[in-house]
Amino acid sequence: MKKKLKSLLGIASALVLASVALAAAPVANAAGGISINAQPVSKLKQGGTLTLPILYPPIQYNISHPDGNDADVSGMMGMTLPGFIYFDSAGKLQVDKNYASSFTQTKTSPQTLSLVLNPKAVWSDGKKISLADFVGTWKALNGKNKDYEAVSTQGYEDIASVKAGKANEIVITMSKPYPDWQALFSGLMPTSLTKDATTFNNSWREKPLLGSGPFIFESANADQTTVIWKKNPRWWGPKPLLDKVIYRAIPPSAQYAALANGEIQYMDLATDANSLKLARANSKLQVHDVPGVGTWEHIDMNSKNPILADVNVRRAITVALNRQVIAEANTGLFVKDVKVKNNRTFYEGQACHKDASGKYGKKNTALADQLLDQAGWTVHTGTGNDSTGKPKVSGMRYYSGPAKPGLVANQPMTIKFTYPTNYPNRANIATLTQAMLRAQPIGIDLQLREVPRADYFSKYVDSTLLDFELVTFAWSGSSFPIAGSMNLYAKDSEQNYAVDSVTAAMDALIKKAESELNPVKRCEYANQVEAALWNNAYNIPLYMWPGTSATTKNLANFGSFGPSSLDWTKVGFTK
Incomplete structure (x- = not known):
């Protein structure tokens, strides 16, 4: 594929x-x-x-x-x-x-x-x-x-x-x-x-x-x-x-x-x-x-970016967000009981659905703080300049870890959230995410980049360009949800916008889910893939679109x- x-x-x-x-x-x-x-x-x-x-x-x-x-x-x-x-x-x-x-x-x-x-x-x-x-x-x-x-x-x-x-x-x-x-x-x-x-x-x-x-x-x-x-x-x-x-x-x-x-x-x-x-x-x-039956909004993280290449950074961003707040902001008028999406492949009501999010499915500021520290991103206190010569900002994070490609000492933890013009819901997601990530003790300098709606995919999200760090869009529901979802996450799929977030072991499990004829085993394999996607912070599922x-x-x-x-x-x- x-x-x-x-x-x-x-x-x-x-x-x-x-x-x-x-x-x-x-x-x-x-x-x-x-x-x-x-x-x-x-x-x-x-x-x-x-x-x-x-x-x-x-x-x-x-x-x-x-x-x-x-x-x-x-x-x-x-x-x-x-x-x-x-x-x-x-x-x-x-x-x-x-x-x-x-x-x-x-x-x-x-x-x-x-x-x-x-x-x-x-x-x-x-x-x-x-x-x-x-x-x-x-x-x-x-x-x-x-x-x-x-x-x-x-x-x-x-x-x-x-x-x-x-x-x-x-x-x-x-x-x-x-x-x-x-x-x-x-x-x-x-x-x-x-x-x-x-x-x-x-x-x-x-x-x-x-x-x-x-x-x-x-x-x-x-x-x-x-x-x-x-x-x-x-x-x-x-x-x-x-x-x-x-x-x-x-x-x-x-x-x-x-x-x-x-x-x-x-x-x-x-x-x-x-x-x-x-x-x-x-x-x-x-x-x-x-009720919605398939289409769901999510945030993708470009794992080819030097900052986001670290799984602990992606995990930290995932648990730093209050997904419930984002979901209620965009769907609260439509849905009486707003719920976040904790399974990418199945939605609630389908026979195979289960919450596969584990410890990464809920907001956990302490865990986010710990994960960022482990990744070498330290909250600044005191004085000093960053790697560009600008004064450091108290409460924001700077790199203090070992040398890595694309990362230097005192580099500010700055990433951009790209979203399209004339799309209020996606602007909501971007601005809420910015506030949650800039808040202490997270301290990530998330900047907003609004781009022309007509160019959003062709010039920014396109998998051959990946001109983004964070981006939001939706996947549609599937008549054949396992085949549809597995095709999105396989390493050889150009629908995969975070290919470096999928390990060889995950990819092998995806292939098993695709080819298994026994429906019970197939659901099990698909949910194992789901748990692995959460553990590797592949992307951040947000909510189902109303119908x-x-x-x-x-x-x-x-x-x-x-x-x-x-x-x-x-x-x-x-x-």
Whole structure:
């Protein structure tokens, strides 16, 4: 597995389907509800345009490429790329009969899968979806040809062969067990995209050239701030109600005004308490209050930074923070019983969930003080100058330990927290973290660096650049949480933003969790990985995002989906 994530939400931990775009979904014991103003299609108007906000203009429509690995892009492509499974209103896995009549495991040794295609399924150019598309997708994503810049090779690197079976049947034989086989080939690519690495990496940067869902790409303006999708005239499934779906790049701070003015018909309220208050008071809007089921906020620490390379420094920062205060500041208006997240892989309510945080899960100033002392960072008292010749500040820390690369005697313990503009919740996290780390006896000089929202990932968080010390963003929930999480933390994954925080032993345990077919053992391995991530201070989980959203009252079958999938053919406006 390899490659990076470039978004607030990770497609690596969320499936994308064509007629149904997956919301975050659990493997068991769904705790989240659904609120979508569910209406039978017979009560809805034929036609109309739905306008939705996105955070960033797309820079790539190939969601299997790192630059297309973006929550907004995955939402768009969910209307048009083939998918073979979806999650019903109870969060249970189902085969999408628009694309396949069945998708089953037929043998365990070797693990063999059978996918029987719907013979009506075609690309928007009229060509049938066929074996060649599966072979092309597999070879583009299996990691053997390094020129293909694949966002992840997970699962595909474990495929031994993809061959034709009986009529319309694709037979997939695995070289080693892959427990989350149902996730394979969601977001299937046409051979025209996978034919060579240059085409794969670049040909869909301005627009997706083919689709096979109820909607296909129509146009985008020059800067990609407005993207328009139209009905697919070759779509063979239930006809969609909407004529068009338009995506507009709108900063979070401007989205409520656009919703109230009727410029958009939906807004995610999970991180915007002020807009939630306004939406609740607006009689023209419907607020969808449901618990969050997957998306979670965290702080990443760049372990390649000389200061943060020391595990004791990362541990100290972790226990110096009052995560409960941060969580309440950003989610208290949405959630009655605010809880911090103590397990990266599972959320409360899932069968495998357990608190794996140990002694690093609670604020402990004394322990933070002790760990920083052990790491050679001493609180200054008295007079003297630091390594730059500036007077030392009483109560702040300076380096007094042994010589290490990038560290010198009397070096001030200064690090930066990078966060994006026009994102109040992330500004809250940064400013609260600054106050907690500067407070005595911690004494870390945390400086704030606000950067343009549009450049946040491409120029700062990008795993090939790592231009940050501390940074905050969110991972999306996963329909297959173990596969999704393990892919984030493996050493060879470019979605891993703290690769030096993962030891070889941890990486071996990650591989075991990925390949174990026994569900009980698999949960055990995943939670062992979780405990190791806490012990090695990989990152700092904060809280689950609420599932709150708002829509105009006339929008039906759209809103907060909880553990279920979005069916684009049923979205429309009431009569």
